[in-house]
Amino acid sequence: MNLQKTYSVDEAQKVLENYCAYQERCHKEVKDKLLQMRMIPEAIDNIIVHLITNNYLNEERFAKAFARGKFKIKKWGKNRIVRELKYRQISKYSIDIALKEIDLEEYHSTLHELTLKRIAQVKESNIYKKKKKVVDYLLYRGWESHLIYEKLNELIK
Template sequence: MNQKQTYTLDEAKKKLEIYCVYQERCHKEVRQKLKQMHMIPEAIDAVIVHLLEHNFLNEERFAKAFVRGKFNIKKWGRRRLTLELKQKDISKYNINIGLKEIEESTYIDTFNTLAEKKASSIKETNVFKKKKKLADYLLYRGWETHLVYDKVNELIK
């Protein structure tokens, strides 16, 4: 049977509470989830207000968790983190609070370790091609250009 499942407001609230408890969510993800559930705009707003009031939804907390996770696991730099958070419609204010989760010394240590590990794994004899491969790899992960080019020139001669 291809019948759309419908939800009462209370059922939707319960379902989204579970959705938000499972992992931190941003407003955009919650709104998309409610649209997939075929909720009307008034109901979507009501559920979001409920989630905010009961602290299931908190964009500052989301930004912090997102930054910590992507930095520690995927080794993303600040530019990539900022871009990804902007795509999730997180405010500039919350993005900045999120980025404060990374200590400067840890940030630089992670960058250096990542760059050195990647540089040693590139099997390219042409110096220019090797530099380009390393730079592209680091830039794709969102590390700042000045850091990337200084490090590339330091590691590959």
């Protein structure tokens, strides 16, 4: 027997206020949480409107915080950040604003550090295989291919 708590709209609203106050959330996460709580579509819409109106939920603010965090902490490139934001159904407008949060100088120096670190980690005598392994690693982390190749040609002669 499946005994899942049922929530009134007011209770669910309070739960979601706390959920959004704890850390920035996107609309998709909030909607998924409400569906998980077995709320009806009409209640979901009302709660989401309430959260937006009272500034608990703000897509642009979420996108900015997400981009800053993933770049600074996980050292993701812009491609990966954009892909993850699109997966979370963030608008192109908010994604563009979020990418402006990343300082270009810091972006290039982070790529430089990551590339040096990865070159040191890859134990490969064949220079082409070594380059390929470094490129694959950086592409996976979402760095733009033209920047990767420029950096590699600068560092590996």
